[in-house]
Amino acid sequence: MSSGTQAYLAQIGGVPVLVLKEGTQRAFGKEAMRINIMVAKAVSEVMKSTLGPKGMDKMLIDSLGDITITNDGATILDEMDVQHPIGKLLVEIAKTQDDEVGDGTTTAVILSGALLEEAEKLLDKNIHPTVIVSGFKRALDVA
Template identity: 90%
Template sequence: MSQQAYIAQIGGVPVLVLKEGTQRAFGKEALRINIMVAKAVSEVMRTTLGPKGMDKMLIDSLGDITITNDGATILNEMDVQHPIGKLLVEIAKTQDDEVGDGTTTAVVLAGALLDEAEKLIEKNIHPTVIISGFKKGLDAAIQYLTKIAIPVDRDNIDVLKKVAATSMHGKISETVKDQFAELAARAVSMIKEQRGDRWIADLDNVQLVKKHGGSLLDTQLIQGVVIDKEVVHAAMPKKITNAKIALLDAPLEVEKPEIDAEIRIQDPTQIKAFLDEEENILRGYVDKLKSIGANVIFTTKGIDDIAQYYLAKAGIMAVRRVKRSDIE
């Protein structure tokens, strides 16, 4: 219902409550529209499920084409305008963030529940009564799922692989699904840890590094940390076993003075003494690192050319300008 809402005239002047052109729907009509929108979005998603599920081809305003059957991707690309449609997009996003799978199911289930709710509303059953019924249904569903659930041993890689492969279905090429499931299961089993009486796998401990040029089959799991940086000097060792790593948050360079300083030199030998002192400072840094037994150095700052030379001479591998997050 479209209308301009006015409060009774005060002193002959009408008072505008809602701005002009506001659309207003209420009662059964509003419920009907909301349910219709939700069912329309749900219908789009429904056909992607099952063995005969179809992919969707989405073309955006720039003409870019996306082909997918992943629920969250479809809803993101669809650019839904209606507020109820946006709510369903949020359902899919939340499901994707929390679980990583089941986005389509969540939206289709919401559509099916609203379809049933519509029939009950037509029988004059109040929405709050329907919601309390849904809550009882939820409790019953959780109870049943708990009853039929099979306990999984967290060290059983084969079962974890099956779980990973199921959630990858339709998101990745079927030819590499088994390999990726194996990598995912092994990665999670590496980072699992017990906190109190619960086992936790903190996914922030798994880093994904993307490289151009290879195929999906070139993907590998590395037990450690991958830092995508070049070694600073060609003469430094390229491989070190049993490394003792020094993590620095300071430059291996001669510090510049805080204020603008001017040094006046009368004698040419003073220049040599000045440069020698700079070299001695840098050599002192390297000697100190060598004395504690470090053979690999990661720093968030720079490394001077002279320091690089002495580090290479000492057989120490060094990497500069490493991201702070990697250091941490």
């Protein structure tokens, strides 16, 4: 599912029926992969300016008007109202990084975005996604 809303699978008379929220669109195959990569790159791009010694703070305003100023990746992602499933996945990556290590949330998200950006270049060369994943796994084994 590449849209920002949830889909629900129900059964009516033994036949599966996909029920989507109003305004939801479905994408398949390469289009779905490209949309997902675009979302990951967008979330990663938001985080880039907070990284490093010259990293800038972000001012976040919630629905109640409360203001938070931070450069902490976990806080920024937690306060963002991410709806897209891939965006939510990046939020979970940051939370896991924070829980396991206590730091590096911004780097984890930016690195994820960069890996997907490189994967997109390989997809443009008609390299099958399975081959790309195998390459990532081999690189992980070497690291």
